[in-house]
Amino acid sequence: MEAFTTRASAQPLRNADELIDSVETFIFDCDGVIWKGDKLIDGVPETLDMLRSKGKRLVFVTNNSTKSRKQYGKKFETLGLNVSEEEIFASSFAAAAYLKSIDFPKDKKVYVIGEDGILKELELAGYQYLGGPEDGAKKIELKPGYLMEHDKDVGAVVVGFDRYFNYYKIQYGTLCIRENPGCLFIATNRDAVTHLTDAQEWAGGGSMVGAIGGSTQREPLVVGKPSTFMMDYLAKKFGIEKSQICMVGDRLDTDILFGQNGGCKTLLVLSGVTSLAMLQNPNNTTQPDFYTNQISDFLSLKAAPV
Amino acid sequence: MEAFTTRASAQPLRNADELIDSVETFIFDCDGVIWKGDKLIDGVPETLDMLRSKGKRLVFVTNNSTKSRKQYGKKFETLGLNVSEEEIFASSFAAAAYLKSIDFPKDKKVYVIGEDGILKELELAGYQYLGGPEDGAKKIELKPGYLMEHDKDVGAVVVGFDRYFNYYKIQYGTLCIRENPGCLFIATNRDAVTHLTDAQEWAGGGSMVGAIGGSTQREPLVVGKPSTFMMDYLAKKFGIEKSQICMVGDRLDTDILFGQNGGCKTLLVLSGVTSLAMLQNPNNTTQPDFYTNQISDFLSLKAAPV
Numbered sequence: 001m002e003a004f005t006t007r008a009s010a011q012p013l014r015n016a017d018e019l020i021d022s023v024e025t026f027i028f029d030c031d032g033v034i035w036k037g038d039k040l041i042d043g044v045p046e047t048l049d050m051l052r053s054k055g056k057r058l059v060f061v062t063n064n065s066t067k068s069r070k071q072y073g074k075k076f077e078t079l080g081l082n083v084s085e086e087e088i089f090a091s092s093f094a095a096a097a098y099l100k101s102i103d104f105p106k107d108k109k110v111y112v113i114g115e116d117g118i119l120k121e122l123e124l125a126g127y128q129y130l131g132g133p134e135d136g137a138k139k140i141e142l143k144p145g146y147l148m149e150h151d152k153d154v155g156a157v158v159v160g161f162d163r164y165f166n167y168y169k170i171q172y173g174t175l176c177i178r179e180n181p182g183c184l185f186i187a188t189n190r191d192a193v194t195h196l197t198d199a200q201e202w203a204g205g206g207s208m209v210g211a212i213g214g215s216t217q218r219e220p221l222v223v224g225k226p227s228t229f230m231m232d233y234l235a236k237k238f239g240i241e242k243s244q245i246c247m248v249g250d251r252l253d254t255d256i257l258f259g260q261n262g263g264c265k266t267l268l269v270l271s272g273v274t275s276l277a278m279l280q281n282p283n284n285t286t287q288p289d290f291y292t293n294q295i296s297d298f299l300s301l302k303a304a305p306v
Numbered sequence: 307m308e309a310f311t312t313r314a315s316a317q318p319l320r321n322a323d324e325l326i327d328s329v330e331t332f333i334f335d336c337d338g339v340i341w342k343g344d345k346l347i348d349g350v351p352e353t354l355d356m357l358r359s360k361g362k363r364l365v366f367v368t369n370n371s372t373k374s375r376k377q378y379g380k381k382f383e384t385l386g387l388n389v390s391e392e393e394i395f396a397s398s399f400a401a402a403a404y405l406k407s408i409d410f411p412k413d414k415k416v417y418v419i420g421e422d423g424i425l426k427e428l429e430l431a432g433y434q435y436l437g438g439p440e441d442g443a444k445k446i447e448l449k450p451g452y453l454m455e456h457d458k459d460v461g462a463v464v465v466g467f468d469r470y471f472n473y474y475k476i477q478y479g480t481l482c483i484r485e486n487p488g489c490l491f492i493a494t495n496r497d498a499v500t501h502l503t504d505a506q507e508w509a510g511g512g513s514m515v516g517a518i519g520g521s522t523q524r525e526p527l528v529v530g531k532p533s534t535f536m537m538d539y540l541a542k543k544f545g546i547e548k549s550q551i552c553m554v555g556d557r558l559d560t561d562i563l564f565g566q567n568g569g570c571k572t573l574l575v576l577s578g579v580t581s582l583a584m585l586q587n588p589n590n591t592t593q594p595d596f597y598t599n600q601i602s603d604f605l606s607l608k609a610a611p612v
Contacts, residue, residue, distance in 0.1 A: 038450060140469060140502070144344060147505035163446060163473045165517075167509070170471070174509040192523050196446070199453035203473070203480040203521035210520025211471075215509035217498050 010268060010279060013292040016301040023246045023265060025057040025238070029225075030072075032250030032272020033295060034060065037198030040079045041271050043296025048081065050299060058087055059234060063224040063254060064195075065092040065160030065188035065205065068120035089234065091188035091224035092117035095158045096125035097233055098186060098223045108155030111176050113169045113208055114162045114188065122158075130154070131172065136164025140171065150175040159212050159220065160188035161205035163196070174215040185216060189224035191254060193273075225254040231262035248295060250274055252286040265289050316574060316585060319598035322607040329552045329571060331363040331544070335531075336378075338556030338578020339601060340366065343504030346385045347577050349602025354387065356605060364393055365540060369530040369560060370501075371398040371466030371494035371511065374426035395540065397494035397530035398423035401464045402431035403539055404492060404529045414461030417482050419475045419514055420468045420494065428464075436460070437478065442470025446477065456481040465518050465526065466494035467511035469502070480521040491522060495530035497560065499579075531560040537568035554601060556580055558592040571595050 013019065028034060034044055051058060060083060062072070069085045069092075076083040095118055099110070104127070112118050112131040122129045130151060140148060148168075154176040162169070177183050187209040194204035209220055223229045235242055245264040249255020250272025259266035266288035270276060278284065279291060292301070319325065334340060340350055357364060366389060368378070375394045382389040401424055405416070410433070418424050418437040428435045436457065446454060454474075460482040468475070483489050497510035515526055529535045541548055551570040555561020556578025565572035572594035576582060584590060585597060598607070 142469075142502070144503055145505050146503045163448075165471070165473050165476070167469045167471050170509045170513050174513070175506075178507070190520065192521050196448070197450055197452045199451050200481075201484070203476045203517075206520035206523075207476050207480070207517040208520070210516035210518075211509075211513040212516075213520075214496065214512035214514070214516025215498050217512075 008287065010287045010289065010291045013267065013290040013297060013301055016298040019246060019265070019267070019290065020051065020054060020056065020298065023056075024244045025059060025240050025246070026051060027059045027061055027231075027234070027245055027247045027259070027264070028295070029249035029251070029255045030060055030062045031064070031195050033248055033269055034081070035079060036272070037195060039198075040081070041294055041296075043294065043299065045081060047295045047298050048083075057238065057240070058083075059089060060087055061089045061225065061230055063091045063189035063191050063205070065090060065095065065117050065224070066115040067092065067117040068124070069093050070120065071117060089230055090117060091160065091230075092121045094223040094230050094233070095160070095186055095188055096121040096127065098221075098229060099127060099156060100125055101233070104156060107153070109151060109153045111151070111154045111157045111173055113165065113173050113212070114158060114160030115164075118158055118160055118188065131169065133164055135169050135172065136166060138166070138168040140168055148172065148175060150179070152180055154180055154183060156184040156186055157212070158186045158188065159205070159209050161194050162208050165208055165211070170211055170215060173212050177212070177216045177218060185212065185218050185220045187220035187222045187224070189254070190220070190222060191224075226257035226261055228258070228261045231258065231264070235262075252279070252284065252288075256286050256288045259288070260286070267292065269294050271295075314593065316593045316595065316597045319573065319596040319603060319607055322604040325552060325571070325573070325596065326357065326360060326362065326604065329362075330550045331365060331546050331552070332357060333365045333367055333537075333540070333551055333553045333565070333570070334601070335555035335557070335561045336366055336368045337370070337501050339554055339575055340387070341385060342578070343501060345504075346387070347600055347602075349600065349605065351387060353601045353604050354389075363544065363546070364389075365395060366393055367395045367531065367536055369397045369495035369497050369511070371396060371401065371423050371530070372421040373398065373423040374430070375399050376426065377423060395536055396423060397466065397536075398427045400529040400536050400539070401466070401492055401494055402427040402433065404527075404535060405433060405462060406431055407539070410462060413459070415457060415459045417457070417460045417463045417479055419471065419479050419518070420464060420466030421470075424464055424466055424494070437475065439470055441475050441478065442468075442472060444472070444474040446474055454478065454481060456485070458486055460486055460489060462490040462492055463518070464492045464494065465511070465515050467500050468514050471514055471517070476517055476521060479518050483518070483522045483524060491518065491524050491526045493526035493528045493530070495560075496526070496528060497530075532563035532567055534564070534567045537564065537570070541568075558585070558590065558594075562592050562594045565594070566592070573598065575600050577601075
């Protein structure tokens with residue numbers, strides 16, 4: 001049975017303890033929630049410590065595919081946060097985990113449009129790959145009759161953010177998807193914006209994915225937010241009920257939608273790209289359960305004494 | 307009043323004279339109709355001469371934006387065809403013509419993701435531009451706090467096929483569209499495939515347009531086929547009734563749709579990318595009025611003697 005439901009407007013978080021007690025796992029988006037660019041957001045270490053002391057499971061998800069889990073672990077470490085690799089789920093890892101989940105054959109290869117993080121995760125998962133940063137300097141020849149050869153054993157093209165994107169990669173990936181029977185088109189994410197530096201908004205992985213979509217006229221299989229692949233993976237891996245998860249993020253169209261698509265509780269923090277005005281704009285149709293300024297509000301928003 | 311009509315299946319062209327007599331203008335797609343790569347298709351010069359001798363207006367349209375009208379004129383000349391610049395409508399010209407048609411201010415600038423043809427046509431039309439092949443070697447800096455500056459006077463971003471496409475251009479074009487108030491996003495075409503060489507199909511302008519669509523989350527204004535801009539422009543410029551035009555092309559999704567969108571008669575030739583099997587595939591919903599092997603059939607398909 002299906003029912004059409006209208007989601008109520010987001011409520012300001014007033015009683016953090018009630019929310020904390022109602023779930024067993026918190027999934028945090030990273031940029032805009034834990035850090036901004038290279039700066040830790042105020043009160044984050046104390047908040048995470050408090051949640052751990054209450055026995056909550058903490059998971060960190062990011063659509064950024066340029067780093068592997070291990071590389072992300074170093075970023076947490078540098079910022080003084082005590083987070084283990086196993087708690088980190090980047091879309092680079094999700095791409096490799098997706099291939100494992102469908103038993104992608106080990107004798108097939110993966111063509112990568114993206115950066116080092118995807119290569120590292122594919123390697124850890126035992127897959128053969130080609131492409132990546134190495135193809136960033138390649139050019140096509142313009143002479144008449146020129147034909148680009150491509151590897152007929154490529155069974156999947158993984159596309160993520162790639163600052164070394166070029167026409168060679170577009171054509172190589174397109175040939176694989178178009179001409180290799182059954183070849184998958186996997187996107188780490190379709191984000192319009194990414195955070196290369198915090199000085200401005202940078203065109204995100206959505207542009208590389210849009211390019212390959214434009215030439216193949218195929219829709220990608222997205223493994224990052226807001227697709228539910230990572231949520232399903234986490235729920236299965238840790239044996240968690242999704243109603244026992246609270247997704248915390250700063251973006252309506254990725255984080256909050258991701259939580260809602262997965263059937264979780266959702267909390268929007270205003271420490272990243274979304275302002276209260278954007279949340280309350282009548283054109284905004286994505287309403288989290290709660291919103292608050294930043295996650296350190298968990299430390300101060302207590303139930304009013306009765 | 308609107309009516310829903312079911313278009314009948316395409317008929318093989320049996321009486322060319324009847325079709326020729328029923329219209330005053332023929333619009334020809336170029337690649338797959340006039341030439342294939344660098345080779346003229348059999349019988350083309352004689353066919354064009356015959357149509358001219360009957361007083362027909364001939365127009366040549368192409369979604370290819372890498373060349374200007376003048377540069378295309380040279381290609382016709384090299385192939386021994388007697389075609390003047392004024393008869394050629396490439397999507398590079400269409401982009402400039404579109405800007406003129408909306409009185410795009412001469413004190414604004416155009417950022418170009420594309421090749422030389424667009425730059426040449428903008429220059430002829432008197433517009434200031436930046437970008438193009440020149441930005442093909444530019445890279446972004448990766449240091450923290452780095453910000454890409456962009457010209458606040460850019461009022462339109464024109465995107466066409468660009469074999470020197472890179473992340474610098476994606477970010478520059480995205481910044482203009484996102485941050486300059488009212489900045490237009492104009493696509494020369496969204497073709498999945500282009501013909502760099504005739505040895506294989508190459509990823510087309512649709513990939514560059516898809517990239518900018520992915521990062522701006524905006525739909526482009528398309529000036530090439532199958533959008534009707536060029537058809538409307540031609541009809542106005544030459545004072546032709548659209549019912550007096552026959553569009554001749556080798557692609558269902560651009561040429562034939564372009565003709566149908568414009569309210570013209572349509573003839574599919576099988577000398578390019580579309581085979582009879584593709585035309586007659588039950589999943590194909592685009593049916594031209596007529597189909598034939600190649601335009602030189604105009605010379606042989608006469609009415610049966612009564």
